[in-house]
Amino acid sequence: MTNTRPVESWFTDMDGVLVHEETPLPGAADFLDTLKKHDRPFLVLTNNSIYTPRDLRARLLRASIDVPESAIWTSALATAQFLDDQRPGGSAYVVGEAGLTTALHEIGYTMSDRDPDYVVLGETRTYSFEAITRAIRLIEGGARFIATNPDPSGPSPDGTLPATGSVAALISTATGRTPYYVGKPNSLMMRSALNRLEAHSETTMMIGDRMDTDIVSGLEAGLRTILVLSGSTRPDQVDSFPYQATKVLDSIEDVIPLVAELDPSNAG
Structure with a gap:
């Protein structure tokens, strides 16, 4: 690693790094236990806007992975924070689920299908043609168009599902x-996560399984990055990108020794 400064804070993606669907990946629980042992602040970052942090905590617990609600940062939360900064107390027509509507309610936004400030598109497993048509007409009428994340597809037990990017x-x-x-690969999501932890980019590490979202957003926000090959990006694809991760490892299990190696207590 070119930057040899200690790592004070850790960010990690969820799907493809810690879990696949609801199956834990090897080393995931041990990695988080190691961070807790070294008293390192961390956030689990996800572009998934369907679920609230409470929902995601329950989902991870079913996979025997214990993450506090406060350590989960979703594209829905980042989108809500962005809108609160841009237009506090505004209104939105939302195409999405509880993760997004809850985040917007919590910042004081009103849900409206009549002359809203924004149309906000998030992930949902039940996209409604009626809701999409309404969104189109509101945008034509002057509503600003926001989407939580650009992922074109997502996994499910039955195969690929169209995701936010496709509907957008x-x-x-x-x-x-x-x-x-707002979500990855926009580095805005990384910067909002840094602010949440009061962390600095030069002493924060981002772990992800996708070069085109996790790694590029970490890179653009000034973080060091680790690509794990347990998810979306295949080993034969890594060199085709015009940017590279700081390190490429097989899985989160291989990251565990780095937590101690890069711990601030070892500095100097």
């Missing part, structure tokens, strides 16, 4: 308006 493309084609994406 449909709405964009119909309206000629492209959304502002």
